[in-house]
Amino acid sequence: xxxxxxxxxxxxxxxxxxxxxxxxxxxxxxxxxxxxxxxxxxxxxxxxxxxxxxxxxxxxxxxxxxxxxxxxxxxxxxxxxxxxxxxxxxxxxxxxxxxxxxxxxxxxxxxxxxxxxxxxxxxxxxxxxxxxxxxxxxxxxxxxxxxxxxxxxxx
Amino acid sequence: xxxxxxxxxxxxxxxxxxxxxxxxxxxxxxxxxxxxxxxxxxxxxxxxxxxxxxxxxxxxxxxxxxxxxxxxxxxxxxxxxxxxxxxxxxxxxxxxxxxxxxxxxxxxxxxxxxxxxxxxxxxxxxxxxxxxxxxxxxxxxxxxxxxxxxxxxxxxxxxxxxxxxxxxxxxxxxxxxxxxxx
Numbered sequence: 001x002x003x004x005x006x007x008x009x010x011x012x013x014x015x016x017x018x019x020x021x022x023x024x025x026x027x028x029x030x031x032x033x034x035x036x037x038x039x040x041x042x043x044x045x046x047x048x049x050x051x052x053x054x055x056x057x058x059x060x061x062x063x064x065x066x067x068x069x070x071x072x073x074x075x076x077x078x079x080x081x082x083x084x085x086x087x088x089x090x091x092x093x094x095x096x097x098x099x100x101x102x103x104x105x106x107x108x109x110x111x112x113x114x115x116x117x118x119x120x121x122x123x124x125x126x127x128x129x130x131x132x133x134x135x136x137x138x139x140x141x142x143x144x145x146x147x148x149x150x151x152x153x154x155x
Numbered sequence: 156x157x158x159x160x161x162x163x164x165x166x167x168x169x170x171x172x173x174x175x176x177x178x179x180x181x182x183x184x185x186x187x188x189x190x191x192x193x194x195x196x197x198x199x200x201x202x203x204x205x206x207x208x209x210x211x212x213x214x215x216x217x218x219x220x221x222x223x224x225x226x227x228x229x230x231x232x233x234x235x236x237x238x239x240x241x242x243x244x245x246x247x248x249x250x251x252x253x254x255x256x257x258x259x260x261x262x263x264x265x266x267x268x269x270x271x272x273x274x275x276x277x278x279x280x281x282x283x284x285x286x287x288x289x290x291x292x293x294x295x296x297x298x299x300x301x302x303x304x305x306x307x308x309x310x311x312x313x314x315x316x317x318x319x320x321x322x323x324x325x326x327x328x329x330x331x332x333x334x335x336x337x
Contacts, residue, residue, distance in 0.1 A: 083287065089336055090213035090228060090274040090291030092284075128287065143233070146287060 042140045044077075044133035052077055053144035056129045058103075062113060062154040064121035069152075071127070072108040079103040081130040083143050084116055086123055087151065095119055099130060099141055113154070123154045199315035202235035202307045206243045206284075207319040213274060213291045214321060215328035216299040223299040225323055226274065226334040229258075230289040235307075242283060244314055245271070246304040247294055256294060257308070258283060270295050275336045293334045299323060 044052040057075030062068070073079050081099035085092050095117040103109040113119055128149035133140050208214060209228040217224040225247065231237075245256045256271045260283040264272035273282060274291040284290045294300065301324050304317040328334060 085287060090211065090226070090289075092230070092287070092289035094285055094288055143287065 040135055042133040042135045042142055044131060044142075049131065049133035049140075049142045050145075052131055052133070053129070053142075053148045056131065056144060056148055058127075058129065058150065060127045060150050060152050062119075062125060062152055064113065064154050067113045069111045069113060069116075069125070069127070070108065071103060071110065073103045073105055076105060077131055078105060079109075079129050080132040080141055082111065083128040083130060084111070084119075085126040085128065085146070085149075086116075086119060087126055088124075092126065092146075095125075097130075119154060121154050124151060125154060126151050198309065198313070199307070202240035202309060203315045203318040204232055204234045205240040205307045205318065206231055206305050208303070208305060208321040209289055210321075211289070211291070212329065212332050213334070214323070215326045215332065215334075216323050217328050217334050218299055221297065222268065223296050224334045225294040225296060225300050225303070226291055226328065227294070227303050227321065227323075228289055228291045229284060229305065231284040231286050233286055237283075237285060239310055240307045241310055242308045244306045244308055245292065245294070246306065246317070247296065247300040248302045248304065249296075249298065249300045254296075258292065266295065268295050268297060274334060291334075 042049040055076045056079070058071055058073050058079065060069060060071045062070070069084070071079075071082070079102065081097070081101050083094065084096040084098070086095045096111070096115055098111055098115070101109060101111075116125075119125065126146060126149045128143060128146055130141055130143045133142055206229055209230045211228040213226045214228050215226050217226075227245065229243070229245075242257065242259045245258060247254045247256065254269055256269075258271065258281050260281065262281050264270070264279060264281060266272060271281065272278070272293050272295075274293055281292070282290055294303075302320060302322050304320045306317055307315045309315065
């Protein structure tokens with residue numbers, strides 16, 4: 001009986017290197033593909049920005065007599081702006097968005113009721129805070145969920 | 156020693172040609188096919204929750220002799236955008252049968268049986284809520300519906316699977332709430 005010593009083919013080292021390379025390329029392709037499904041989160045204070053909304057605390061009141069909506073920031077988060085919604089029977093409608101009017105912690109600010117669309121005494125308003133976070137290198141404005149807003153009545 | 160068969164050079168050339176042919180087929184047929192099908196199956200992930208029901212007191216039914224009014228409050232969340240998800244479809248389900256009512260911004264309201272209107276009778280067209288807003292729609296039927304589903308409709312016309320569902324069973328409107336506002 002003769003033993004054929006066939007030495008043709010890939011050496012074990014080359015075969016291993018090829019397998020590892022293939023595995024790495026496949027992993028890279030799958031990672032790049034899956035990454036497109038996951039949106040980059042907006043961050044504030046090293047946490048998702050939604051969590052920063054829990055630290056928002058403010059007081060608001062609106063007087064038709066002096067025509068202003070006054071607001072005091074009592075929380076730990078500077079307010080970048082406000083979104084004002086008018087609540088009615090079975091509807092909530094946006095009547096004004098005021099970005100870029102930062103109200104720092106402990107400070108107060110005001111909005112003229114004339115800037116709001118169709119608001120008068122007796123109307124109920126939902127004042128929703130807007131805060132600013134970071135997404136990568138960019139600043140992003142985020143409007144908190146309505147449950148972090150304050151419902152007030154125009155007196 | 157027999158030397159029949161392919162020479163090494165011819166075999167190598169054939170293998171290279173086969174590889175090139177395989178790459179060409181994958182690039183021109185398989186990749187676009189998989190890409191198109193993936194887009195179709197993933198483009199509803201975020202917009203599906205664009206419109207959800209609000210558990211408001213106006214989500215209720217009123218029953219009179221011969222007809223019923225079914226009120227449902229819909230709010231627009233921050234998921235997706237009005238550009239990508241401009242409208243939605245409401246499915247009114249009752250004992251195994253269902254009726255679909257497309258809600259398109261600016262389309263006419265209907266006061267007939269099977270029609271949809273806004274809660275305010277003074278509004279002649281349907282209105283889609285913007286992000287953070289809420290609207291209440293009233294569906295006219297002969298009997299109160301059991302369940303309502305909401306399906307976001309993408310700008311390309313694709314209707315997504317139900318993003319939310321709500322039951323109207325045991326939810327009669329409680330006075331002073333009524334579904335016919337002036």
